[in-house]
Amino acid sequence: MTIEENFVFPVYINVNVLNRIRLLCKNFPNEIFGYLIGHILKWNDIFYVKIEELLFLLGAIHSDKFSTSQIEGAAGKYDKKFQRLKRKRKDDSLRIVGWWHSHPGFGCFLSTTDVKTQEYFFPESYQVALVVDPVKDDSQFYTLDKNSEKGYKEISFAVVNLNSN
Ligand SMILES: [Zn+2]
Numbered sequence: 001m002t003i004e005e006n007f008v009f010p011v012y013i014n015v016n017v018l019n020r021i022r023l024l025c026k027n028f029p030n031e032i033f034g035y036l037i038g039h040i041l042k043w044n045d046i047f048y049v050k051i052e053e054l055l056f057l058l059g060a061i062h063s064d065k066f067s068t069s070q071i072e073g074a075a076g077k078y079d080k081k082f083q084r085l086k087r088k089r090k091d092d093s094l095r096i097v098g099w100w101h102s103h104p105g106f107g108c109f110l111s112t113t114d115v116k117t118q119e120y121f122f123p124e125s126y127q128v129a130l131v132v133d134p135v136k137d138d139s140q141f142y143t144l145d146k147n148s149e150k151g152y153k154e155i156s157f158a159v160v161n162l163n164s165n
Contacts, residue, residue: 010156011128011141013051018139018159021054025102026134033062033101035078037085037094040126049097049126050160055081062101062117075121098128105135110142115151118144128155 017036024032034056040047060074079096086094099122101114108131110118118129129142129152145153 010158011049011051012158012160013130015159015161017051017054021100021130022132022134022139024056025104025132028102029104030061031063031102031104032056033060033074033099035082035096036098036100036128036130037082038097039093040095040097047126049128051097053085053094054100055085057081063113095126096122097126098122098130100130100132103131103133105133107136108133108138108140110150110152115144118142118152 013036021034024034034054036051037053037055038049038051041050055078057074057077060078082094082096086092099117103109110129110131114129114131118127122129123144125143127143130139131142132139141155141157142152143155144151
């Protein structure tokens with residue numbers, strides 16, 4: 001049985017992680033982006049995603065003004081940060097479970113560039129995109145969906161207050 005065959009949403013995200021992302025998005029006028037780190041967990045043969053950490057680099061901006069190739073430099077640095085985090089937590093099962101970015105004032109959705117970013121950098125079935133609009137105080141999770149005209153779909157999420165370890 002593979003993860004792909006038995007993967008379900010919702011996504012579970014630690015309340016501290018979501019609050020920190022919301023605060024970062026509020027504090028930066030630009031469209032910033034970072035990584036979502038967590039585990040794939042299994043319960044009764046069903047897999048789900050638990051988001052436990054976030055990564056953020058100063059100056060990492062994701063915008064429709066840029067192409068996906070222009071965020072590749074930041075992606076490399078994020079991968080190095082992720083390797084360091086795995087070593088620090090001595091946890092080899094940690095995964096990059098997606099990414100987050102801000103849409104200051106223009107609402108939650110995935111743009112064409114966002115869908116391309118998802119397809120190129122986060123193509124796994126368990127990898128999600130979190131969009132935060134700090135002006136409208138809105139947050140939403142998305143995943144790729146080949147059957148949808150837009151190429152993605154909204155997924156439900158639950159905010160949990162659990163010790164991340
Ligand atoms: Zn976007």
